[in-house]
Amino acid sequence: MIKLDDAYDDGNIFAKILRGEMPNITLYEDDKTLAFMDIMPQAVGHCLVIPKQPAVTFLDLPDDASAAVMVTAKKVAAAVVKALDAPGFMLAQLNSSAAGQTVPHYHMHILPRHEGLELKFHAREPEDMAVLNETAEKIRAYL
Ligand code: AMP
DSSP states (O other): OOOSSSSOOTTSHHHHHHTTSSOOOEEEEOSSEEEEEOSSOSSTTOEEEEESSOOSSGGGSOHHHHHHHHHHHHHHHHHHHHHTTOSEEEEEOOOSGGGTOOSSSOOEEEEEEOTTOOOOOTTOOOOOHHHHHHHHHHHHTTO
């Protein structure tokens, strides 16, 4: 199998979230995946889906975990679209630091899009927790 990265480092922030060592604003969880709010959102409603299985990139995530992420992403994206009344959305997934990946645990971004509204910079500006919680509440209402 092609590897873009070195071995998985379980000290990364999403591994800590999965172990309950770091807080997160959870939207949805099942035995294989976790979906939560991105704390430096590029759009209102920006959230992430991660597999519970450790993997850095798409290439080293086993197919069943990859499929589980997509099933959860579909569920959560539908809720995001309804909650934010978004006419469109983006799925994005960066592989390796060369592609701009900043957290080395595989994740799928869900980004609601509205015409004429540009995305904010990637992983730059932390959002107020109260605002994130309020948005999460709206999304959870559709899950
Ligand atoms: P990437 O650059 O594709 O690896 O994306 C990592 C994403 O994780 C960025 O959009 C960050 O804003 C986001 N992020 C970083 N730390 C946290 C955290 N503790 N909780 C939620 N999202 C985070």
